[in-house]
Amino acid sequence: xxxxxxxxxxxxxxxxxxxxxxxxxxxxxxxxxxxxxxxxxxxxxxxxxxxxxxxxxxxxxxxxxxxxxxxxxxxxxxxxxxxxxxxxxxxxxxxxxxxxxxxxxxxxxxxxxxxxxxxxxxxxxxxxxxxxxxxxxxxxxxxxxxxxxxxxxxxxxxxxxxxxxxxxxxxxxxxxxxxxxxxxxxxxxxxxxxxxxxxxxxxxxxxxxxxxxxxxxxxxxxxxxxxxxxxxxxxxxxxx
Amino acid sequence: xxxxxxxxxxxxxxxxxxxxxxxxxxxxxxxxxxxxxxxxxxxxxxxxxxxxxxxxxxxxxxxxxxxxxxxxxxxxxxxxxxxxxxxxxxxxxxxxxxxxxxxxxxxxxxxxxxxxxxxxxxxxxxxxxxxxxxxxxxxxxxxxxxxxxxxxxxxxxxxxxxxxxxxxxxxxxxxxxxxxxxxxxxxxxxxxxxxxxxxxxxxxxxxxxxxxxxxxxxxxxxxxxxxxxxxxxxxxxxxx
DNA sequence: TTCAAATTTTTTGTCATACCAAAGAGAGTC
DNA sequence: GACTCTCTTTGGTATGACAAAAAATTTGAA
Numbered sequence: 001x002x003x004x005x006x007x008x009x010x011x012x013x014x015x016x017x018x019x020x021x022x023x024x025x026x027x028x029x030x031x032x033x034x035x036x037x038x039x040x041x042x043x044x045x046x047x048x049x050x051x052x053x054x055x056x057x058x059x060x061x062x063x064x065x066x067x068x069x070x071x072x073x074x075x076x077x078x079x080x081x082x083x084x085x086x087x088x089x090x091x092x093x094x095x096x097x098x099x100x101x102x103x104x105x106x107x108x109x110x111x112x113x114x115x116x117x118x119x120x121x122x123x124x125x126x127x128x129x130x131x132x133x134x135x136x137x138x139x140x141x142x143x144x145x146x147x148x149x150x151x152x153x154x155x156x157x158x159x160x161x162x163x164x165x166x167x168x169x170x171x172x173x174x175x176x177x178x179x180x181x182x183x184x185x186x187x188x189x190x191x192x193x194x195x196x197x198x199x200x201x202x203x204x205x206x207x208x209x210x211x212x213x214x215x216x217x218x219x220x221x222x223x224x225x226x227x228x229x230x231x232x233x234x235x236x237x238x239x240x
Numbered sequence: 241x242x243x244x245x246x247x248x249x250x251x252x253x254x255x256x257x258x259x260x261x262x263x264x265x266x267x268x269x270x271x272x273x274x275x276x277x278x279x280x281x282x283x284x285x286x287x288x289x290x291x292x293x294x295x296x297x298x299x300x301x302x303x304x305x306x307x308x309x310x311x312x313x314x315x316x317x318x319x320x321x322x323x324x325x326x327x328x329x330x331x332x333x334x335x336x337x338x339x340x341x342x343x344x345x346x347x348x349x350x351x352x353x354x355x356x357x358x359x360x361x362x363x364x365x366x367x368x369x370x371x372x373x374x375x376x377x378x379x380x381x382x383x384x385x386x387x388x389x390x391x392x393x394x395x396x397x398x399x400x401x402x403x404x405x406x407x408x409x410x411x412x413x414x415x416x417x418x419x420x421x422x423x424x425x426x427x428x429x430x431x432x433x434x435x436x437x438x439x440x441x442x443x444x445x446x447x448x449x450x451x452x453x454x455x456x457x458x459x460x461x462x463x464x465x466x467x468x469x470x471x472x473x474x475x476x477x478x479x480x
Numbered sequence: 481t482t483c484a485a486a487t488t489t490t491t492t493g494t495c496a497t498a499c500c501a502a503a504g505a506g507a508g509t510c
Numbered sequence: 511g512a513c514t515c516t517c518t519t520t521g522g523t524a525t526g527a528c529a530a531a532a533a534a535t536t537t538g539a540a
Contacts, residue, residue: 009308012494037520039315048495050290053522054297062302062329069251070502070521080343083330089302090323092265103320103407110403114354135379167343252523277491288524293493310531311490 012047016055017062019045024064031077035065062086080170087118091178098234101182105230108175109223115159115168116203116219127162128208135204136160139197145188148196155200155213185233186226195225252287254297257302259285264304264315271317275305302326320410331418338468338471345470347424348415351461355399355408356443356459360452367402368448374398375444379437385428388436395440426466435465 023029036044041052060067062088076082094100109120109153119127134155141147160172176183199222206215259399276284292384300307307313311398316322332338359367374395379470393416400412417424439462446455 010493016304021329025336039520041324050293050494050496053290053294055296057294058301061298062326064329067521072520078330078333080334083327083334086302086330087327089261089304089314089321090326092261093304093318094320095264095324096267103350103405106405107402107407108447110405114350122460163346165343165346165350167347229242279491292524294522296536312491312532 005082011054012051013054013058016045016047018057020055020059021062021064021223029075031075033075034072035075037072045124059062063190080167081173084170084174088178095178098231100181101230101234104178105223108179109116109220111171112156112159112215112219112223115162115175116207116215117212119159119162120207120210120215123162123207127158130161131155131158131204131207138200142193142197145189145190145193146192149183149188152196152200182230186229192229196222199225251294252291253294253298254323256281256285256287256291259297260299261304267422269315271315273315274312275315277312298345320407321413324414326408330416335418335421338388340393341419341470342450344415344418345463349460350401351411352396352459352463354445355402355458356455357452358401359402360450360455363447365438367398369393370401371398371444371447375440378440382433382437383430385430385433388433389423389428392436392440421474426469432469436462439465 020029020035029035035056036043036055038049038052041047041055042049045052055071056065056067057063060073063078063082064076065073066076091104095104119131123131133149134157138148138151138155143149157169157172160168199218202214202218203222206212206218249329270276275281275296276288278292281287284288295306296307296313300313303318303322304316305313321348331344335344339442352372359371363371370447374391374397377418378388378395381391397409397412402469407446417454439458442458443462446452446458
C-alpha cells in the first residue's frame with residue numbers, strides 16, 4: 001500500500017533513496033549523523049552527482065534528513081510534528097473544496113469528543129489546574145479578539161495534552177494550522193467571544209464534575225457553533 | 241508551521257515549487273493536467289534545468305504531481321490516501337521503538353472507541369447489515385488464520401465506513417498498513433481467533449442494542465487483548 | 481480514405497564539468 | 511593569544527552532451 005508500486009520506476013536515484021532509507025531505519029545512520037559528502041557518495045556508488053542530489057532531495061522531502069543549504073545533510077530525529085508536516089501540501093489541496101474542510105472539521109469534532117470524555121474520566125488534578133488556567137486566560141481576553149483566538153487554541157491544546165500521547169499535540173497543531181485560514185475569516189467580536197468562552201466554561205465544568213456525557217454535549221454544541229460561522233464564510237465563496 | 245521555516249534557504253528550486261504549488265492549488269493546473277516540458281520551464285523562468293528537475297521531483301515527493309520515469313509529470317487528483325502515503329517514511333521511523341508503536345496503537349483505540357460509540361448511536365440498518373455480514377465472514381474463518389486476519393481487518397473497516405467521512409477509511413488503511421508488521425508477528429491460532437471473534441460479536445451486539453458504553457467497553461477489552469499479544473512480541477526484540 | 485507500421489522529433493534520465501558562494505581550517509601577523 | 515587573510519571543502523547552479531524512450535509525424539498498404 002505504502003510502496004508506490006514501482007513496477008518499473010527505474011530511477012537511479014530511487015535505489016539510492018532506498019539504500020539510505022534502509023540505513024536510517026535500521027539505525028546504522030542514527031539521528032544526528034551526517035550523510036557523506038555528495039562527491040563521496042558519487043565515488044562510492046558510481047553514479048553522477050545529479051543522481052545523488054536527487055536522492056538527497058527526496059530524502060529531505062520525505063522528512064528523513066535535513067539538508068541545510070551549505071552543510072552536510074543530517075539525519076533528522078523524527079517527531080510526530082514532522083510527520084504531519086510533510087503532508088501539508090496534499091492537505092492544502094484536499095481542503096480546496098468545502099467538503100474537504102467539512103470532513104476535516106468532523107474529524108476534529110470526533111477527536112475532541114473523545115478528548116473531553118477522556119478528560120472527564122481521567123483528568124488528574126494537575127490537568128484540571130492547567131485547564132482552569134487556560135480557561136481563565138481565555139476569559140480575560142474576551143475583549144481582545146486576537147488574544148482570544150490564541151487563548152481559545154490554548155484551551156483546546158490542553159485537552160490534547162491530557163492523554164499524554166505525543167501524537168495528539170502534533171495533531172492539534174496540524175488542525176489549527178490547516179484550519180487557521182478559515183478560522184481567521186470568521187467574524188470575531190466580543191459578543192461571539194463571550195459565547196465561546198461560556199462554552200469553554202461548560203466543558204470545563206463537566207470535566208470537573210466527571211460527567212463525560214455532559215462534556216461531550218457541551219463540546220459538540222461549541223464546535224457546532226464554530227462550524228456554523230465557518231460554514232457561512234465557505235458558502236459565500238464556494239458553492240460546491 | 242507547515243512552512244518549513246526556511247528563513248534563508250534560498251534554494252532556487254523552492255520558488256519554482258511554490259509557483260507550481262500555487263497554480264495547482266488555485267486550479268489553474270487542474271488534476272490531470274500535464275506540466276510543461278522541462279526546457280519550456282527553463283526558458284520561461286530563466287533557471288537551469290537542474291533547478292527545474294529538482295522542483296519537479298520535490299512536487300512529486302509532496303504528492304502533488306505524479307512523475308512517472310519517462311512521462312510528463314501529471315497533476316494528481318488528491319485523495320485522503322495519498323496524504324497518508326507521503327508520511328510513510330517518517331512513520332516507519334517513528335515506529336522503530338516500541339513506544340512509537342504504543343502511541344499509534346493508543347491512537348487507534350481512541351479512534352475506534354469513538355467509532356463504536358458512533359455506530360451504537362447512529363448506525364443505519366444498512367450499516368448494521370454490513371457489519372453483520374463482516375462478522376459472519378469473520379466467524380467462518382476462525383479455522384483459517386490467514387483469512388481470519390483479513391476478515392478481522394474487514395470487520396473493523398466497516399466501523400470506519402459508517403460515519404461516511406472519507407478520511408476515516410484512509411486512516412484505517414494507514415493503520416493496518418503501518419501496524420501490519422507487528423500484526424503478522426502475532427501468534428495466530430484458532431483458539432485466539434475464537435476469542436477475537438467473540439469480542440467482535442460482543443461489539444456488534446452492543447451496537448445492535450444501541451448501547452454505546454457497552455460497545456466501548458467491549459472494544460477496549462478486545463484491543464487490550466490484541467495489544468497484550470503484540471506487546472509480548474515487542475518486548476522480546478526491543479527492550480526500550 | 482483509413483488504419484497501421486515506420487521514421488523523425490521531442491523529451492526525459494543521466495553524466496561530466498565547471499564555476500560560484502559560503503563555511504571552516506589553517507597560516508601568518510601583530 | 512587574538513585577529514586577519516588565504517585556501518580548501520562543499521553544496522547550489524549552470525551548461526552541454528548523449529542514450530533511450532515517448533510522442534509526433536510521415537509513410538505505406540488495404
